[in-house]
Amino acid sequence: MSEASRKLDRLTEGLRLSVDIINDILQAPEVELDRMIGKGLAKLGEFTKSDRTYVFRIRDEHYIDNTHEWVADGVSPMREQLQEVPIEVAAYWWEAFDSGGVMYIPDVERLDDGRPEKRILQRQDIKSLLAVPMRSDGALSGFVGYDSVHENREFLPGEIDLIQTVANVISFALEKRDAARMSKLAKLDTLTRLPNRHHFDLSANRALVRSTRTGQYGAVLFLDIDNFKDVNDTYGHRRGDALLCAYAARIRDAIRSSDLAARYSGDEFVVLLEDLGDTPEAAGSLAAELAQRVVDTINRPVQLENGSEPLSLDIHSSMGITLFSGDDRHIADILDRADKAMYLAKNSTDFYKFG
Numbered sequence: 001m002s003e004a005s006r007k008l009d010r011l012t013e014g015l016r017l018s019v020d021i022i023n024d025i026l027q028a029p030e031v032e033l034d035r036m037i038g039k040g041l042a043k044l045g046e047f048t049k050s051d052r053t054y055v056f057r058i059r060d061e062h063y064i065d066n067t068h069e070w071v072a073d074g075v076s077p078m079r080e081q082l083q084e085v086p087i088e089v090a091a092y093w094w095e096a097f098d099s100g101g102v103m104y105i106p107d108v109e110r111l112d113d114g115r116p117e118k119r120i121l122q123r124q125d126i127k128s129l130l131a132v133p134m135r136s137d138g139a140l141s142g143f144v145g146y147d148s149v150h151e152n153r154e155f156l157p158g159e160i161d162l163i164q165t166v167a168n169v170i171s172f173a174l175e176k177r178d179a180a181r182m183s184k185l186a187k188l189d190t191l192t193r194l195p196n197r198h199h200f201d202l203s204a205n206r207a208l209v210r211s212t213r214t215g216q217y218g219a220v221l222f223l224d225i226d227n228f229k230d231v232n233d234t235y236g237h238r239r240g241d242a243l244l245c246a247y248a249a250r251i252r253d254a255i256r257s258s259d260l261a262a263r264y265s266g267d268e269f270v271v272l273l274e275d276l277g278d279t280p281e282a283a284g285s286l287a288a289e290l291a292q293r294v295v296d297t298i299n300r301p302v303q304l305e306n307g308s309e310p311l312s313l314d315i316h317s318s319m320g321i322t323l324f325s326g327d328d329r330h331i332a333d334i335l336d337r338a339d340k341a342m343y344l345a346k347n348s349t350d351f352y353k354f355g
Contacts, residue, residue, distance in 0.1 A: 007156060007158075010156070010159075011156065011158040011159065011162070013047070014047060014158070014159055014162045015162060017043055017044070017047055017162075018044075018162045018165060018166050020043075021039075021040035021043055021044065021166055021169075022165070022166060022169045024036045024039065024040060025037060025040060025169055025170060025173050026169065026173065028173070030177055030180065033173055033174075033177055034068065037055065037068050037170055037173070037174075038068055038069075038070060040166060040170070041053040041054065041055070041068060041069070041070040041144075042070040044146075044163065044166065045070050045072065045146065046072075048146055048153075048155065048159065048163070049148075049153065050072070050146040050147060050148060050153065051071065051072045051075045051147055051148055051149035051150060052069065052070070052071045052072070052075055052077075052078065052124075052126075052145075052146075052147035052149065053069070053070045053144070053145065053146050053147070054066055054068060054069040054070070054078075054079070054144070054145050054147075055067050055068040055069075055134075055142060055143075055144050055145075055170060055174075056082075056085075056142045056143050056144075056145065057134075057141060057142035057174070058087065058140065058141055058142050059084075061087070062086070062087055063084045063085060063086060063087060064085045064087055064089075064090065064142065065082070065083050065084065065085070066078065066079045066082035066083065066085075067079075067142075067174075075149055076124075076125075078124050085120075088116065089116045089117050089120060090116075090117060090143075091116065092115060092117070093117075093131060093143065094140065097133035097140055097143070098140070102130060102131060102132045102133070102160060102164070103129075103130070103131040103132075103143070104129075104130050104131075104155070104160075105121075105128055105129050105130075106128050106152055106154065107127065107128055107152055108121045108122060108126050108127055108128060108129070109122075109127075124147065124149075125149050126147045126148070126149060127148050127149060127150070127151060127152050127153075128147075128148045128152040128153050129145055129146060129147045129148065130145070130146045130153075130155055130160065130163070131143045131144065131145040131146070132144050132145075132160065132163050132164045132167045133164075133167065134167050134168065134170060134171035135168065135171060136171055136172075136175045141171050141174075141175065142171070143167070144163070144166070144167040144170060146163070186198075187199040189248075189262070189263040191241055191244060191245065191263070192244055192245050192247075192248035192249075192263050193248070194248050194251075194252065194261055194262050194263045194269070195260060195261070195262040195263075196262060196263060197262065197263075197264050197265060199262060200260065200262035200264065200270055200272065201331060203260050203272060204220070204272055204331040204334070204335075205331055207272060207274050207324075208324065208326070208328060208329070208331065210274065211274075211324060211325055211326045211328075212326030213326075214275075215278050215325075215326065216274065216275045216276065216277065216278055216283075217276045217277055217278065217279070217280060217282075217283030217323050217324065217325050218272065218273055218274045218275070218276060218283075218323070218324050218325075219272075219273040219276055219283065219287040219321055219322060219323050219324065220270060220271070220272060220273070220321070220322050220324065220334050220335060220338045221270065221271040221273065221287075221290075221291055221294065221319055221320070221321055221338065221352075222264075222268070222269075222270055222319065222320040222321075222322075222335065222338035222339050222341070222342045223251075223268070223269050223270075223271075223294070223298075223317050223318065223319040223320070223342060223352075224266075224267045224268045224269065224317065224318065224342065225243070225244075225247060225267045225315060225316075225317055226316040226317060226318055226346065227316075228240070228243070228266075228267040231243055231313065235304075235311065239304050239305075239311065242304045242305065243302060243304060243313060243315075244263075244267060246302045246304070247267075247269070247298060247302075247315065248261070248263060248269065250297045250298040250300075251269055251271065251294060251297070251298060253297060254293050254294040254296075254297035254298065255271055255273075255290065255293075255294065256273075256290070258274065258275070259271055259272060259273050259274075259290070260272040270335070270338075271294065273286075273287055273290060276323075280323055280325075283323050284323060284354065287321055287323065288321070288352075288354075291319055291321055291351075291352050292351075292352075294319070295317065295319065295351045295352065298315055298317055299315055299316055299317060299351070300315065301313060301314050301315070302315055317351070318342050318343075318345040318346040318351065318352070319342055319345055319351060319352035319353075320337075320338040320339060320340065320341030320342030320343070320344070320345060320352065320353055320354075320355050321338065321341060321352055321353070321354045321355070322334050322335075322337040322338040322341060322354070322355050323354075337355045338355060340355050341353045341354060341355025342355075
């Protein structure tokens with residue numbers, strides 16, 4: 001077989017392999033994405049006879065982190081050691097990437113001693129390497145690298161094109177996951193991990209629309225921790241935050257899977273109940289039953305860290321309940337009624353009041 005035929009066969013094999021890797025990555029659910037990227041790096045590492053393949057991503061415009069890595073048998077992994085690497089270390093690489101090229105170093109030992117990355121590469125026993133850029137919306141977001149530890153390595157131009165295509169897909173998949181996670185975080189309270197006020201308001205407005213369509217009543221529970229300010233003043237905000245987290249977890253445990261609990265502000269929490277019945281009597285009865293379940297779950301002592309001795313705090317809550325139906329138009333009015341009912345409960349011996 002001629003040299004040209006061997007190169008063609010190799011590129012054909014590389015094309016089939018790249019298509020398989022790309023399909024695996026693009027079809028991977030979020031929880032499997034990292035594993036699929038690792039699997040793809042392993043396949044390409046073996047195909048290119050590399051000893052180490054990896055992904056570096058730019059973070060905060062000042063650092064690069066090694067986020068994914070595959071190593072051949074007998075080769076030392078480097079991922080843990082290559083976190084928060086100053087971006088200036090790869091200054092020459094960014095210049096190459098910006099000009100539309102790749103970074104190919106056929107012999108690390110022959111690099112100029114003034115190159116900032118030379119010592120880092122030598123400490124990893126790298127003899128030669130190839131790095132191809134990853135881009136997000138046209139901007140550089142990192143690179144995918146291929147190290148040769150045992151011997152110097154050359155790449156065919158067609159191989160580099162295939163490697164670049166896979167790098168583009170890895171970048172796209174990671175950026176898509178980042179965007180999904182950011183969107184999710186935008187709906188969550190950063191402390192308790194419950195949905196936040198904005199998410200609750202959107203969900204409650206959708207519930208009003210459904211109530212109009214189905215004729216089913218819903219309800220909003222409005223509750224807070226009695227004398228929460230005293231906890232902050234006496235034990236500090238760190239323990240106050242821990243109490244809020246414990247309180248949120250108890251609310252989440254007490255409600256149905258179809259209900260929505262959210263932190264509304266400070267120590268105020270709200271719960272959205274739907275499909276309670278088609279009459280106010282049936283809805284009120286079920287809402288009271290669910291409210292009592294919440295009260296029974298949260299009004300128990302909670303143990304908080306307090307140095308060597310745990311701190312036990314009694315939790316007492318007050319709750320307001322308001323039913324809503326298709327006749328209601330504004331979630332703000334419903335919340336206002338529930339809030340006022342909660343303060344009625346505070347001034348009574350009852351744990352909750354309807355309003």
